Amino acid sequence: MxxxxxxxxxxxxxxxxxxxxxxxxxxxxxxxxxxxxxxxxxxxxxxxxxxxxxxxxxxxxxxxxxxxxxxxxxxxxxxxxxxxxxxxxxxxxxxxxxxxxxxxxxxxxxxIDRKNINKLLLPSVDQYPIKTIILQEGCLWNCLYCATKLARGNAKSYPPEYIYKELRDAKLKGLKIIYFTGTDLATYGYDLNIDLADLLFGLKDIKGEYYVRIGMANPGILNKFIDKLLESYNNENIFKFFHIPVQSGSNNVLKTMGRGYSIEDFYELVEKIRKRYYEGTIATDIIVGYPTETEEDFRKTLELVENIKFDIINISKYWPRPKTLSYKLYKQLPGHIVKERSRKLKIIFNKYAYERNKEWLNWEGYAVVESKGKYENTWIARNYAYKQIIVKSDKNILGKTIKVKINNITPIDLRGELLEIKEENLLEKTLY
CATH class of the missing domain: 3.40.50.12160 (Methylthiotransferase, N-terminal domain)
Known part of the structure; x- marks a missing residue:
């Protein structure tokens, strides 16, 4: 069947x-x-x-x-x-x-009852050249708007030895791009008496050509070990990519969301990241139209975007989710207000993301091709900073490491000329 x-x-x-x-x-x-x-x-x-x-x-x-x-x-x-x-x-x-x-x-x-299950022991499907490895599930917060916490519950981590085995197996298959994923990777290891940085330091022992993308990590916990985490990123096998959802630029909104950090905490976090890895990609999530968000609160969010110049923003209009506290406590803002705020935020983001991407013009370096592009003979590659680079080639270069030169940009990607296709070193796949 x-x-x-x-x-x-x-x-x-x-x-x-x-x-x-x-x-x-x-x-x-x-x-x-x-x-x-x-x-x-x-x-x-x-x-x-x-x-x-x-x-x-x-x-x-x-x-x-x-x-x-x-x-x-x-x-x-x-x-x-x-x-x-x-x-x-x-x-x-x-x-x-x-x-x-x-x-x-x-x-x-x-x-639908809860039980203990190690999903790393279950058979998965790889999407060449990408391997997704689940590090943990659930989180430690109780944000008032979040239905995901109600579904996934408290944070639970998988032991490092299972994760390293998955990574080694992926490497043997020639999978170069590794997604470390979970609900909130900042909480990884809290139940194992370790943290995410400890896990990443262990990658030093796994040699070869592969690149790890670290998934979403909430700032409230990330702040507690950011210096250690940044040191663990000092590894060519780790993309300099940070997905840190801020949700709002206003302390008033953050408080009524139950986020557990201040906007000052967030600024400090980003300052440390940019000081150590200036070219790294910083992605964030922002909710517009949260029920307590005033025009002044929204102005502070726009100000945040202007100041930080995020590389990626996932913009969401607030949606009240059944069984959440915000669903019970707050009345929604009018739809036209939420829609207009979303429009303004997109404009501001595009302006500053374009400015930041301009700094990549004429850059030459290596990137790994992760997928086909939207149009014929186009490919999407990622460099060390996890910047999305669009290149043209009539050859099948999926999974290849290529050398490119950036000659054009948009707010969301870089456009490059393919200079070289790197020769594969088959021995690298077997090195542990």
């Missing part, structure tokens, strides 16, 4: 969707990328925002004639939305084959 998996949401969700996919492939089911061709469809949901919930509902309605199995954060957070369907909670993805077999035999399983 043919099956398909549609995953909504973050890199962690994608990794879990790939695990379920590989379990079913190993059980003899035939996978197809096209849901229209499948008899069985797994929809791996996300609960972060209202639009992702709406998208899940639309997919269910669109494919209602197929055998549907629902999984992911929205299922864990609001199972009552999906009565009559087999449900796979976050801690039961290892049982997807059992759930499917039961479903085909007329039994509907609802597995």
């Amino acid at each position: 043919k099956f398909s998996v549609i995953t909504l949401g973050c890199t962690l969700n994608k990794a879990e969707g790939d695990i379920m996919k590989n379990i079913l492939i190993k059980k003899g089911y035939e996978y197809t990328e096209n849901p229209d061709e499948s008899e069985i469809l797994i929809i791996n949901t996300c609960t972060v925002k209202g639009p992702t919930e709406s998208k899940a509902i639309k997919l269910i309605n669109k494919y209602k004639d197929k055998k549907l199995i629902l999984a992911g954060c929205l299922v864990q957070h609001q199972p009552e939305l999906f009565k009559g369907y087999p449900l796979i909670g976050l801690d039961h993805i290892d049982e997807v084959d059992k759930v499917l077999e039961d479903y085909l035999n007329g039994k509907i399983d609802v597995l």
